[in-house]
Amino acid sequence: MASGGVHHTLSATSPEPTSIPNGVNGTTSHYQLGDFSIDEYRPIKVVCIGAGFSGVAAGIRFPQRVPNVNLTIYDKNPGVGGAWYLNKYPGLACDIPSHCYQYTFEENTDWSAFFAPGPEIRAYLERVVDKYKVDKYLKLQHELVGAYWDDAKLHWRLRLKRPSANSTPENPQYEEIADTADVLFTSLGSLGRWNWPDIEGLESFKGRVLHSAQWDVTDGHWEEGVRDWGEKKVGVIGVGSSAIQIVPALQPKVKQVVNFVRGRTWLATPFSGEKMADLLKRDPNAENYKFSEEDRKRFKEDPDFYRQFRHELESDLNSVHGSTLRGSKQQQSARQAFKENMLKRLAKKPWIADHIIPEFAVACRRLTPGPGYLEALCEDNVAFETKQIKQVTPTGIEMEDGRHYDLDVIVCATGFDTSYKYPFPFVGRDGVTLQDKFTPHPRTYMGMCVDGFPNWFQSLGPNSGVGSGSLLVIIERQLDYAIHATLKLQRERLKAIEVKKEAVDDFDEYLEAYFPKTVYSEKCRSWYKMGKEEGRVVGLWPGSCLHAVRALAHPRWEDFNYELADPVKNRFHWLGDGQTYNEKTVTGDHAWYLSPEEVDIPPIPKD
Structure with missing residues (x-):
């Protein structure tokens, strides 16, 4: 994020560029400084596809962390929730403990049961949207029907379908619109395109x-x-x-x-971590414990108790x-x-x-x-x-x-298309399609990026799920990664970031080496293996949930290729004119590094 909260575009007068004598050999450099400050970030347009847990979090974190961002979140459904909006079948409920199925930053003390029903999960997301004003970025009933990388303009061209003005439930009619994105963040998921059984008659x-x-x-x-x-x-x-x-x-x-x-x-x-059971004094054999009014009251009124409960629960889940x-x-x-x-x-x-x-x-x-x-x-x-x-x-x-x-x-109840081959054109550099790239199976970098598809990051793409642990923390870390990359594009005045093919190849090799030692490689029909009994595991991260959290924490920028936004070869052009925006305009905080948000006070050793 910009130091001192700078969210400005170019506007102030900068010194005229000059030729500068070189102090080493007395020659003259013809390089010209940029006419911008180091933290005078150019506007950047981000489009998110999907308004489930990933998209809603994107509506919070991108505006919070990326200065001068133009954000739009499209979703094909009339409401937020993703799979939790789409699925409304009898008995729909969370299949991990509810308190582990929420954002790390947004606690809910009011879950009705250990495995909360689906409508409560969707209601939780709707409350988050209201609280963080995410609705201003949302465009619902807009379905992505085409994504094309424009190599000349170095951005994504998008085609979307939405109901036309004269559409009715009895006679639905649609129109197509176009949009563009400097950065495309998709959360298309693997559980949104259902499969009908192949049964005669x-x-x-x-x-x-x-x-x-x-x-x-x-x-x-x-x-x-x-x-x-x-x-x-x-x-x-x-x-x-x-x-x-x-x-x-x-x-x-x-x-x-x-x-x-x-x-x-x-x-x-029944999930019955000993510490958690002791905290609630509940029957450890209860299949779906219903939280009492007393439980929920204590969660709400005793934050320390609640956080201890949630921490112990998630710790057990990760164990x-x-x-x-x-x-x-x-x-x-x-x-x-x-x-x-x-x-x-x-x-x-x-x-x-x-x-x-x-x-x-x-x-x-x-x-x-x-x-x-x-x-x-x-x-x-x-x-x-x-x-x-x-x-x-x-x-x-x-x-x-x-x-x-x-x-x-x-x-x-016959499952979903988990091939990650979306039913619309998704086209990268040189006309290569994602369908081609994902044949015979998806190949990605860390589950998020694909070579030949610049400025595109996925949430819950191939090899993103976890066999144990919290999926929500994975979603948050993948979003963080996309934001880090967006900030790098903006901060260093880059126009494109694309993962190297050799990095994708190496991750693919790691997957091939990891899964044979796991139970996922045994013979059983699973959506982890695209609905097959045997074959490539494409649904899961190659390791534990905690392993994924560590792996996604620090992007390896050396695994990417870059293209500059400015036609200047000097790699330090992003340093601009040698000053910050606040100095140039004589505005704002000139000692932002002393603010409580910036100062990292180390703990005093006890011995």
Whole structure:
């Protein structure tokens, strides 16, 4: 950030450039000083795509840290939240502790449950938007349909689609607009483009077909939409995190639920860090602890207690990385504990255990606690079907063995397109497309940059997720990295920053060496591997959450190539005319380095 809070553009009169005698050999240099001060930063235009956790944080941090920034945040949805706006299915909830699913800088003391429901998470984001006035940067219902690097002008050209003035819900109409960006920061994610199952006859079904990511919501809550489903028979296809939440939510609301499952999955034991359990005096075996009024009151009124609670919770969450390493003692212990817990919860229908408890390691697939799922499978109105589906008929689902389930509703909890190949042109230098770059699998630098695509940074791109730990701290660190790069462009009067191909190659080599020692490389179908049983792990960071936080803390500028904004070869041209803006204009603080924000007072050693 600019020292002394300078946010000015060129405006003051500077000395005329002159030729200066060289003190070494008496010759004359023809280099001319810049007519700007060292902290007189040029305007820079940043466009962010996506208004989920990454985009909202961008709406806070870019204006806070980057002087003279012009920021726009586009999102295709009518509201903020990203995946938390898109997904509104029954039982939607956080699958890590809620207090670990919030910004480091914005505490929420009012979560209702250990695993908070989805609407609370979206409401949290909406409050953050209001508090930090992010809405002034937002342009909702604007969908990116094309991104093109302009090598002549060294900026991004963007095409966006939005509803036209005469568009109505009954007759939607769209228009296309254009924009440009000096820096493009995208948070397109991997869980925004859903997959329909490849099952013959799905389009012939005469009942209602829903996808978990395209759930119809009435009056803002799914329960309103299913209040007349009491006599309906519902089929739920899948055993991923969405299906595991949908089945127990629908079970008491409908006549019958049939869960069609082709794979196996581990269900985590209740999260019960000892210190955290002691702090709350709660039952360590509770699957989804509901915070009492007394709990929330103490969180709000005793900040020290709350921060201790949150710190212990996140510390425990970050302590399980060892279980993701093949053959580790933590993996063996987790496998034994999870199996015992699942067998206990399936006591009423023990035969299900033979079809759902995996042979592969714990965490090979995305791990979820699944409160109430196994118990719901044991209810009389729930059928657990593991045979192969033959086809969907007009009245239900027919199995390969000839049995037929009559259904009124089919819910496809069948996941997302996790290839990171976006359904629109994304074009870098020399016409190279991102689709080409990401074939056969995505290749990036630290999950954020791609060679041939200057001035572009991603949040939650390939190899950005974590198998354990807080995803929110990763989002914040990736955003910090993009801001550091933007500041470097601005401070050093650069026009383009592009990661070197050899740096991408080296990171790719690191990935290839890391993942074989982890459980993620075992044979299991997972979105970590683009929905395949075996193959390249593209969804996860190659290490622990804490490892990622350290790795992203200090950009390696030597891994990038640069192009100058000014047609001057001297690498110190950014030093300008030898003064700061405040000195030149005789304004502002001339001793800003003594302000409390600038002074770093060292601790006094105790011995």
